[in-house]
Amino acid sequence: MTEDKKKTVAVVGSGLAGLVTAYLLHNDPQRRYQVRLLEQKNQLSLSSESISIPVPHDKKVIWADVPMRAFAGGFYRNLIRMYDYLNVRYRSQPFLFSFARLPRRPAAPGVTIWPHMTHASNFHQIPPVPLKLGLVSWFFEVIYVLLCYLWFTVCCHFVAPHEESPSSQCESLEQYLQRIHLPWRYTADYLLPLMSSVCTCSHQDLLNFPASDVLEYKRRTHRQHHYLVDDGVQTVQEKLARGVDVRFGVNLTHVEPGSKGVQLRWLDSRGGKEKVEVFDIAVLAVSPDIVASMFDPLKATLCKVPMTTVESVAHTDRSILPPLYGTVVKDTFVPRHPTRSDKAVQNIHFRSNDENTESVHEQPNSIIVTTNPLTPIDRSKIIRYAKFRRVLRNPESRSVINDIFRDEGRSNGWRNGDDGVYLAGGWCWDGMVLLEGCVVSAMRVASSLGVEVPWADRDE
Ligand SMILES: Cc1cc2nc3c(=O)[nH]c(=O)nc-3n(C[C@H](O)[C@H](O)[C@H](O)COP(=O)(O)OP(=O)(O)OC[C@H]3O[C@@H](n4cnc5c(N)ncnc54)[C@H](O)[C@@H]3O)c2cc1C
Structure with missing residues (x-):
C-alpha cells in the first residue's frame, strides 16, 4: 500500500x-x-x-527503574507474552517485606522504626524474626497473620463479590471485607499496607476500589513469582x-x-x-x-x-532503614554492574500510619526508592524526585x-x-x-x- x-x-x-x-x-x-x-x-x-547509573571504567550504564515496574505471573499474562515476543530479558525477583507502624507524630531523625512482622514473597523462605521482637510475640503474631491470611485467601477463591445490578453498584473492597468479617487489625496492619503500595494510593482510596479488582489480583497472583526487567x-x-x-x-x-x-x-x-x-x-x-x-x-x-498524585524519591539515605536482616549498611553510593547476588532477595519496607503507607525499596545498586514518603529523607541524599498521576x-x-x-x-x-x-x-x-x-x-x-x-x- x-x-x-x-x-x-x-x-x-x-x-x-x-x-x-x-x-x-x-x-x-x-x-x-x-x-x-x-x-x-x-x-x-x-x-x-x-x-541511568554510569559504571566507572566502563562505557555501559545500568538502570534503576523509577517506579519499579514489577509484574507477576498469572495476572500479567499479556505483558509477559509481549516481553517474550520482544525478547525482553526479565528475572524472577524474590522480595522480603517488612511491616511497621509509624508513630503518630513524625519520628525524630535517626530514630529507628522497628518492624513488627516480616514476610517472604510467595513464602520462598522462612522470614527472619524482626530484630526487636521477642520470639514468643513473633510466634503468636505469625499464627494470627497466617489464620487471617488463610481466611482471606479462601474468601478470595470462594466468596464472590457482589456485582453491579440495575439497583446497585458493585461491592467495594471495604464492604466486602466487612461482609467476610476479616479482622480490622489484619486489614490495617497487613492487607492495606501491601495492597495500597501496589496501587500507590491511600488506605481509604484502596477500600473504595471495587472488591473484584483486589480479589482478581490476589487470585491470579496467588503463589506466582514476581518479576523485574533485567536491564x-x-x-x-x-x-x-x-x-x-x-x-x-x-x-x-x-x-x-x-x-x-x-x-x-x-x-x-x-x-x-x-x-x-x-x-x-x-x-x-x-x-x-x-x-x-x-x-x-x-x-x-x-x-x-x-485520581491521585504519587511521589517517588530515589535516594541513598540509609539512616531511615532498620538494620533488619543483618544487611551491611553502606552510606555511600557505589555504582556497579549487578552481580549474581543482586538477583537475590530485595527488601521492601512498608511503614504505615492510619491513612497511608510508605514503601521503601532497597535496590541492589545502593539506591533506595521511597514511594509516598512519610519519613523525612535527608535532602542531600536525594538523587531524583518524581511525581506521577495515578488513576484509581x-x-x-x-x-x-x-x-x-x-x-x-x-x-x-x-x-x-x-x-x-x-x-x-x-x-x-x-x-x-x-x-x-x-x-x-x-x-x-x-x-x-x-x-x-x-x-x-x-x-x-
Ligand atoms: C509510583 C508508581 C509505581 C507503579 N508501579 C507499578 C508496578 O510496579 N507494576 C505495574 O504494573 N504498574 C505500576 N504502576 C502503574 C503503571 O505504571 C501505570 O498503570 C502505567 O504506567 C500507565 O501507563 P499509561 O500508558 O496508561 O499512561 P502514562 O504512563 O501516564 O502515559 C501517558 C502519557 O501521556 C502523556 N501526555 C499526557 N497529557 C498529554 C497531552 N496533553 N499531550 C500529549 N501527551 C500527553 C504523558 O506525558 C505520558 O507520557 C505504578 C504507578 C506509579 C505511579
Whole structure:
C-alpha cells in the first residue's frame, strides 16, 4: 500500500499503552497505517524517571527503574507474552517485606522504626524474626497473620463479590471485607499496607476500589513469582518505539472528530504556537482527566474517575532503614554492574500510619526508592524526585469505564472507537490500573483496527 493510501493514526502519549499501540499499528503485517506518536514531554515517558547509573571504567550504564515496574505471573499474562515476543530479558525477583507502624507524630531523625512482622514473597523462605521482637510475640503474631491470611485467601477463591445490578453498584473492597468479617487489625496492619503500595494510593482510596479488582489480583497472583526487567524498562521502550515517527513537545489540547477525520489541536512546547492537524484515527493513551479535558463527548463521564498524585524519591539515605536482616549498611553510593547476588532477595519496607503507607525499596545498586514518603529523607541524599498521576478505581468509575468498552448491549453514550477515536491506558480495562491494562487496551485497539497481535493467545 502506498504511503498516501495508508490511514494516518495519531497515538497520543508514550507511556506503555501508547508505545504498545504504536508498535502494533506500525508493524501491521498489511502496512495499512501511518503512525505518529505524540508526547508532551521531551522523551518517551515509560522510563523517563528511571535513573541511568554510569559504571566507572566502563562505557555501559545500568538502570534503576523509577517506579519499579514489577509484574507477576498469572495476572500479567499479556505483558509477559509481549516481553517474550520482544525478547525482553526479565528475572524472577524474590522480595522480603517488612511491616511497621509509624508513630503518630513524625519520628525524630535517626530514630529507628522497628518492624513488627516480616514476610517472604510467595513464602520462598522462612522470614527472619524482626530484630526487636521477642520470639514468643513473633510466634503468636505469625499464627494470627497466617489464620487471617488463610481466611482471606479462601474468601478470595470462594466468596464472590457482589456485582453491579440495575439497583446497585458493585461491592467495594471495604464492604466486602466487612461482609467476610476479616479482622480490622489484619486489614490495617497487613492487607492495606501491601495492597495500597501496589496501587500507590491511600488506605481509604484502596477500600473504595471495587472488591473484584483486589480479589482478581490476589487470585491470579496467588503463589506466582514476581518479576523485574533485567536491564530496565528503557529496553522495552526502545524495542516498541523502533521505527515509529515520534514527535516530542506536543501538548495536545483538543480532539474533535469531523467528517474529514479527527482534528487534533496542540501547543508546541518549543515555540508555544498552536498547531492543528487532521488524522484518520486518534488513539488517546493518556489518563482519564486529560481525555476529559480535551475530548468533549467524555468530559462529563470521565470526571467521575478518581485520581491521585504519587511521589517517588530515589535516594541513598540509609539512616531511615532498620538494620533488619543483618544487611551491611553502606552510606555511600557505589555504582556497579549487578552481580549474581543482586538477583537475590530485595527488601521492601512498608511503614504505615492510619491513612497511608510508605514503601521503601532497597535496590541492589545502593539506591533506595521511597514511594509516598512519610519519613523525612535527608535532602542531600536525594538523587531524583518524581511525581506521577495515578488513576484509581471505585464502583462508579468501574461502571463508567465498562460502559465505554462494552462490546455490545446497553450503553447510553460514547463508546470506544466511535468517530475514529480510541482510548488506551492502564485504566482502560476492568481491573487494577497496572501495566497489564496498558497492554490489554492497546491490543484491543489493534484488534478493532483489524491488526493481528503477534503475541495474542488464540485460545482466549
Ligand atoms: C509510583 C508508581 C509505581 C507503579 N508501579 C507499578 C508496578 O510496579 N507494576 C505495574 O504494573 N504498574 C505500576 N504502576 C502503574 C503503571 O505504571 C501505570 O498503570 C502505567 O504506567 C500507565 O501507563 P499509561 O500508558 O496508561 O499512561 P502514562 O504512563 O501516564 O502515559 C501517558 C502519557 O501521556 C502523556 N501526555 C499526557 N497529557 C498529554 C497531552 N496533553 N499531550 C500529549 N501527551 C500527553 C504523558 O506525558 C505520558 O507520557 C505504578 C504507578 C506509579 C505511579
